[in-house]
Amino acid sequence: MWSIDLVRRRMVAASRGRRDRRALVLVETDGHGQRVARCCARARKAGITPGMTLAHARALMPIDGVRLEPFEPERDDAALRSLARWAMRFSPVVAVDPPDGLLLDITGCDRLFGGDRRLVARVGEALDRLGFAHRVAAGPTFGVAWGVARFGGQARAVVADDGATEAMRPLPIASLRVADETVEALDEVGVTRVSEVLALPRSTLPSRFGAELLLRIDRALGSAIETIEPVRLSLPVSVERVFDGPATQAEAIELAAHELLVELCEKLARRESGARRVTLELDRSDLGPIALTVTLSRASRDAEHLWVLLRPRLERADHGFGVERVMLQAWPIERLAHEQISRWHEGPRDQEAELGRLLDTLVNRLGQRGVTRASVVQTHVPERACRRVAATGAGTSPGVRTDEVEAPPRPPLLLTPAQEVKVTALTPDGPPRRIGWSGGESEVTASLGPERIAGEWWRRREPTRDYFAVQDDAGRWLWVYHELETGRWFLHGRWS
Amino acid sequence: MRSAYADIEGSPEAVRQRLREVIRRVEQGGSEVRLADSGVPTGWDAVDSALANQGAGAGMGGLARGAVHEWLGIGEHDTGAPCERGRGPGQGWILPMSLLMHLAARAIRTAGEGEGGGRAAVWIGSRCWPSPSSFAGVYAELLGRSIFLEPRDRVSRLWAIELCLRSGAIDVVVADGARLGMAESRRIQLAAEAGLARGGGGFGLLARPAWEGGAISAAATRWIVRREITPGSASSRSPPRPRWSIELSRCRGSASQSGARWVLEGGDETGIVCVPADVVDRPGSAADGRGLARSA
Numbered sequence: 001m002w003s004i005d006l007v008r009r010r011m012v013a014a015s016r017g018r019r020d021r022r023a024l025v026l027v028e029t030d031g032h033g034q035r036v037a038r039c040c041a042r043a044r045k046a047g048i049t050p051g052m053t054l055a056h057a058r059a060l061m062p063i064d065g066v067r068l069e070p071f072e073p074e075r076d077d078a079a080l081r082s083l084a085r086w087a088m089r090f091s092p093v094v095a096v097d098p099p100d101g102l103l104l105d106i107t108g109c110d111r112l113f114g115g116d117r118r119l120v121a122r123v124g125e126a127l128d129r130l131g132f133a134h135r136v137a138a139g140p141t142f143g144v145a146w147g148v149a150r151f152g153g154q155a156r157a158v159v160a161d162d163g164a165t166e167a168m169r170p171l172p173i174a175s176l177r178v179a180d181e182t183v184e185a186l187d188e189v190g191v192t193r194v195s196e197v198l199a200l201p202r203s204t205l206p207s208r209f210g211a212e213l214l215l216r217i218d219r220a221l222g223s224a225i226e227t228i229e230p231v232r233l234s235l236p237v238s239v240e241r242v243f244d245g246p247a248t249q250a251e252a253i254e255l256a257a258h259e260l261l262v263e264l265c266e267k268l269a270r271r272e273s274g275a276r277r278v279t280l281e282l283d284r285s286d287l288g289p290i291a292l293t294v295t296l297s298r299a300s301r302d303a304e305h306l307w308v309l310l311r312p313r314l315e316r317a318d319h320g321f322g323v324e325r326v327m328l329q330a331w332p333i334e335r336l337a338h339e340q341i342s343r344w345h346e347g348p349r350d351q352e353a354e355l356g357r358l359l360d361t362l363v364n365r366l367g368q369r370g371v372t373r374a375s376v377v378q379t380h381v382p383e384r385a386c387r388r389v390a391a392t393g394a395g396t397s398p399g400v401r402t403d404e405v406e407a408p409p410r411p412p413l414l415l416t417p418a419q420e421v422k423v424t425a426l427t428p429d430g431p432p433r434r435i436g437w438s439g440g441e442s443e444v445t446a447s448l449g450p451e452r453i454a455g456e457w458w459r460r461r462e463p464t465r466d467y468f469a470v471q472d473d474a475g476r477w478l479w480v481y482h483e484l485e486t487g488r489w490f491l492h493g494r495w496s
Numbered sequence: 497m498r499s500a501y502a503d504i505e506g507s508p509e510a511v512r513q514r515l516r517e518v519i520r521r522v523e524q525g526g527s528e529v530r531l532a533d534s535g536v537p538t539g540w541d542a543v544d545s546a547l548a549n550q551g552a553g554a555g556m557g558g559l560a561r562g563a564v565h566e567w568l569g570i571g572e573h574d575t576g577a578p579c580e581r582g583r584g585p586g587q588g589w590i591l592p593m594s595l596l597m598h599l600a601a602r603a604i605r606t607a608g609e610g611e612g613g614g615r616a617a618v619w620i621g622s623r624c625w626p627s628p629s630s631f632a633g634v635y636a637e638l639l640g641r642s643i644f645l646e647p648r649d650r651v652s653r654l655w656a657i658e659l660c661l662r663s664g665a666i667d668v669v670v671a672d673g674a675r676l677g678m679a680e681s682r683r684i685q686l687a688a689e690a691g692l693a694r695g696g697g698g699f700g701l702l703a704r705p706a707w708e709g710g711a712i713s714a715a716a717t718r719w720i721v722r723r724e725i726t727p728g729s730a731s732s733r734s735p736p737r738p739r740w741s742i743e744l745s746r747c748r749g750s751a752s753q754s755g756a757r758w759v760l761e762g763g764d765e766t767g768i769v770c771v772p773a774d775v776v777d778r779p780g781s782a783a784d785g786r787g788l789a790r791s792a
Contacts, residue, residue: 351695355616355665362645362656370646374628374639386628391643409735409763412593414627446726448736469736475725477738493627495738495762496570496590 001133002100003038003076007069009131023061026071027054037071073099083132084231090123095228101149103142103228110138117158124156140164142228143220147175147194164221169195176216182209236331237271239263246285246322250315253282253323257314258307260328265303274299274336278306282317283325290317294364298356299334305357309364359391380453381462382492383416411469411479411493418490421480431468432480432489442472450482467492510548535560536603536668536699540771543758546744559599562692563716564661564685564700566673567592570723570740571706580623582705589706592721592740593626594762596670596701598769601638603668603699615697618660620645621653621672624703634768641667654680657700661687664694673702681713709745718746724759727774735763739772 003026011020025048028037034054043066048057058066077098084094084102090113093105106119113119116138127134137149139159144167148157151171159167168175171194173183186209191197197205197217205214218224239260247253257280268274276299280292292313300306362371372388379385422436431447447470455462465481472478479493537544537558544558559565572579572588579588600617607615617638619625631639645660647653657671661684676684684700691698702715709720724739743757761772 351615351665354663358659358663358665359643361659365652366645366647366656370648372644372646373642374644376628376639382627382629388644409632410627410629411736412597412626412630413590414629446728471726471736471738473725475723475739477726477736494590495736496593 001038001040002080003071003073004040005132006076006079008040011067011069020067022065022067024067024069025057027068028071076100081231085233087123088231088233090119093228093230095230097146101146103146105228105230106138120156120158139167141220141222142226143177143216144168144222146177147171147220151175165198168220169193169198173197176213176220178213178216179210182213185209234333236329237264237267237273237275237333238327238329238331239267240325240327242325243323246324248319248322250319253319253326254311254314256326257310257328260326261307261310262303264328264330265301265306268301268330268333268336269338271333272335272337273333274301275306275330276332276334277330278310279329279331280310280314281325281327281329282319282323283327284320285322285324287320292317294360296356297359297363298353299336300357300360301336302357305360309360312365363391379456381456382410382414382453383418385410411477411495413494413496415492415494418481418492421489421491423480423482423489425482428487429466429482432470435470435472435478435480435489435491437491442474442476444470445473446471453481469495536599536606538599539602539768540758540760542771543742546756558602559699560716561603562689562698564681564688564702564714566702566704566713566715566718567596568704568709568718568720568745569706570721580705582707587707591624591703593624594738594769595721595740595742595760596624596703597626597630597635597638598762599701600668600670601635603697604638604641607667607697615667616641616643616665617668617670618643618645618656618666619670620647620656620660622646623672624670650675654684657684657702658687661691661698661700662694662696663691664696666691667697668699668701670701671703673704674708676702676704676711676713678712678714681715685714685716715746716748717744719743720745726761737761737763737772 004024007024007026012018023042023046024040025036025043026038027034029035032053036048036050036052036054036057038050039048039057043057043061047060054068077096080096080098080100080102084096087094087102087104091104091106091109095103095105097103104123106116110116110119113122120136120138124134124136127136135149135152135155137145137152137157137159139145139148140161141164144159144164148159148167148171151174152167172192173186173194176194176197186192186197191200197213202214215224219226241256241260243252243256247256264275264278276296278294278296280294281289282292283289292310294306294309294313296309359371368390371391373391375387375389377385377387419437423432424434424436425432429450431449432444435442435444447468449468450466451468452464452466454464463483463485465483467479467481470478470480477495478491479495480489480491482489535547535558538547547558569580569589569591572590579590581588604615604617619642622644625644628639631642645656647656653672654676657669657673660666660669684702688698688700704711706720709718720743722741722743724741726737726739739759739761741757741759743755745755759772760769762769
């Protein structure tokens with residue numbers, strides 16, 4: 001249900017709170033076509049199950065009653081990770097259990113919440129508020145909690161320290177977290193419950209069903225130790241300075257900010273990381289604090305570079321009646337390895353870093369929209385043939401596609417929008433002979449074409465165009481087109 | 497360093513010239529001297545050989561790196577035609593976009609050999625952004641390395657030009673160079689020299705309006721571009737072949753050659769601008785009677 005809940009949350013956010021009442025099915029595409037990856041409870045009621053082909057699912061439900069969305073496991077994993085960080089309010093040791101589980105080590109934490117029963121209730125309520133379907137169980141081992149949460153009868157359960165075996169007995173084999181093949185192998189010999197596995201002679205299990213089964217049983221019942229890999233919370237790196245009373249001198253504030261920046265970079269260097277965003281906060285007396293933020297295209301802990309970016313912001317900042325506190329924070333941060341200092345700064349690596357610094361400086365002054373790269377879009381309609389994307393990384397950034405640019409040649413100067421012109425042609429579909437615009441008129445001496453570009457059928461009422469490249473008597477090469485439906489002529493570009 | 501000196505050859509005068517250039521760079525404290533990279537060959541034989549015979553201003557083998565080159569756009573007096581408007585009535589101009597693309601692509605190609613990494617071309621001012629769909633074939637690499645900047649005003653445009661030229665990661669800067677004073681032009685030229693010393697290209701191409709031919713500047717060369725009429729009627733198979741004549745109106749360090757003219761043609765099969773076939777073998781007859789393209 002995790003993926004379904006996430007998609008629903010995104011849908012609600014996108015439609016500003018309006019709820020889509022249709023059933024939801026997440027679709028994945030594999031070599032054999034489209035399949036149902038996850039589905040909501042209503043779809044399940046209609047008989048749709050994960051793994052079924054999409055065609056089959058469509059046959060089971062009316063077409064307008066289902067909403068199809070792509071299944072994005074990576075996105076769901078990332079969301080699970082952030083949920084794990086959120087869950088650190090209940091326990092310092094939280095691990096993700098993909099695809100849709102979280103494991104919390106609550107040893108000692110239950111006291112803080114007034115017992116494990118209370119803790120389970122609190123976790124459940126919090127998840128309810130977030131709007132995620134969930135089942136919560138606490139137990140003496142991770143294995144028991146996992147099995148009871150997924151296969152137990154209640155949505156919230158607590159297993160007593162000595163009740164592990166009793167709790168696991170009635171559950172199906174799958175609750176032991178074993179591979180699907182093991183479940184099937186046991187099913188073939190008629191073993192479907194944990195109690196029945198426990199009744200089998202222990203020494204025969206590994207040879208018949210693999211070593212994993214025994215390990216899982218031991219872990220669930222507490223005779224083998226299980227460790228988990230907890231997620232780590234990375235905290236922002238920050239430094240601050242408090243003045244003795246409000247400082248009004250710009251130089252003093254600037255000096256403090258610069259010192260803090262050097263300090264911050266030293267801190268980052270000790271952690272072998274670099275900042276992706278740096279925020280400078282000024283607490284002003286009698287006025288609210290202001291935050292100056294600099295976003296970087298690549299992680300950096302170069303104080304000189306960061307100062308170049310921050311300083312103009314700081315100079316323009318309004319100090320009000322004086323600044324009481326300066327705080328500098330780096331967040332998010334990224335790992336950035338130490339570098340050997342060398343005398344000769346040459347080579348492609350340095351250049352990429354230098355380009356990154358240059359782009360940061362440019363973006364800082366011209367804005368994200370003022371610094372772009374062009375990406376080619378596959379369409380025949382000339383005015384839509386390219387898209388501007390933000391220039392961030394160095395070299396050829398991943399979002400930019402250039403390989404599809406191919407002939408026929410296009411003029412380097414494109415007029416947007418195209419300019420309507422008066423054209424005299426000898427035949428209705430023929431090349432133009434004279435072109436006239438508001439200021440004058442010119443004779444066509446040579447022409448190439450026509451090249452027909454049809455409107456894209458999925459955009460309604462887009463006319464078909466016949467393009468001609470013509471040279472006029474002044475030597476100008478112009479790109480004109482004739483709209484077949486309306487008979488009008490437009491000037492669309494120039495070779496210059 | 498072997499590769500850096502491998503290409504010193506030719507007449508004793510040329511060798512002396514190159515060595516002088518090397519010494520100048522070393523004295524300026526450049527981190528590395530790259531002889532092979534010091535010029536951007538234009539690919540137009542007659543132009544290249546004329547530039548090779550020039551003084552230090554033009555550098556060796558084409559347009560000098562670490563310098564700014566001004567290109568005066570094509571004047572347009574017919575106000576109805578689409579062009580950039582000037583202040584006066586009937587005053588318009590259009591950028592020699594194909595020539596700028598050609599030179600930018602050559603600057604990228606001659607610099608990037610074997611280095612890879614983050615080299616880039618920057619186009620400053622939306623007026624001089626070529627339409628991306630025109631980067632076909634040979635220009636595909638150029639498009640992949642192009643960054644387009646749109647400064648809000650003249651001051652930030654100058655700031656961006658200077659910053660990019662000064663950077664060691666940029667090979668070529670193509671910029672809208674309208675309304676530049678002598679002081680600003682000097683700053684830009686110094687930035688280009690600093691850029692070359694830092695390992696970048698420091699190669700600036702400024703597009704200036706046709707009527708700014710009288711403005712003084714510190715640029716290494718100044719070129720005037722005019723439109724020429726392509727002779728004959730085009731067959732329906734070939735791409736459009738616009739023609740221009742370019743005139744070297746100023747070249748720092750030598751006054752003798754200024755006024756030389758060459759005819760160029762765009763749109764051959766590969767999209768590159770070249771000297772048209774029917775002009776190559778014709779004896780010169782241009783302004784001063786010596787500059788028209790000859791087979792070199």
